[in-house]
Amino acid sequence: xxxxxxxxxxxxxxxxxxxxxxxxxxxxxxxxxxxxxxxxxxxxxxxxxxxxxxxxxxxxxxxxxxxxxxxxxxxxxxxxxxxxxxxxxxxxxxxxxxxxxxxxxxxxxxxxxxxxxxxxxxxxxxxxxxxxxxxxxxxxxxxxxxxxxxxxxxxxxxxxxxxxxxxxxxxxxxxxxxxxxx
Numbered sequence: 001x002x003x004x005x006x007x008x009x010x011x012x013x014x015x016x017x018x019x020x021x022x023x024x025x026x027x028x029x030x031x032x033x034x035x036x037x038x039x040x041x042x043x044x045x046x047x048x049x050x051x052x053x054x055x056x057x058x059x060x061x062x063x064x065x066x067x068x069x070x071x072x073x074x075x076x077x078x079x080x081x082x083x084x085x086x087x088x089x090x091x092x093x094x095x096x097x098x099x100x101x102x103x104x105x106x107x108x109x110x111x112x113x114x115x116x117x118x119x120x121x122x123x124x125x126x127x128x129x130x131x132x133x134x135x136x137x138x139x140x141x142x143x144x145x146x147x148x149x150x151x152x153x154x155x156x157x158x159x160x161x162x163x164x165x166x167x168x169x170x171x172x173x174x175x176x177x178x179x180x181x182x
Contacts, residue, residue: 030053035048069083079100082097086117097113107176116166118165120163134181138176144171147176
């Protein structure tokens with residue numbers, strides 16, 4: 001996202017070199033908290049080692065305190081969610097760490113980064129989904145390109161909320177979920 005962008009300026013909060021905001025030529029901004037205390041930046045509470053990055057095309061990435069420390073990335077290509085304890089990110093409710101992408105309308109791929117507990121996602125709020133869609137198929141994606149079907153009761157839908165229980169297998173790489181219209 002920063003690519004060949006030029007850093008235009010660096011500002012410091014008060015007289016602290018540990019709380020800095022960098023601005024880039026493409027419009028990106030980075031708030032970086034290297035102090036030992038929380039710092040509020042652009043409406044988020046940044047804990048020690050916390051940060052917020054905003055950029056072109058709605059790019060947003062942060063490590064912030066929201067009752068617990070959570071990490072999120074929202075970009076054109078993927079979304080990423082991470083929380084130690086169960087957390088409602090709006091489009092996804094989970095703990096652990098997952099990257100989510102939508103290779104085509106109605107297909108969602110969750111990639112495990114850190115094994116989550118039960119995962120819930122809201123249709124119409126998660127990119128690549130629409131309110132009112134129905135769960136058609138789901139697979140556990142394994143290493144070496146293998147797939148296993150994910151079936152009830154390990155995956156279920158109630159209205160616009162889809163819930164799945166992650167597989168307890170060391171070779172699990174993620175989950176592919178296919179949705180269709182009613």
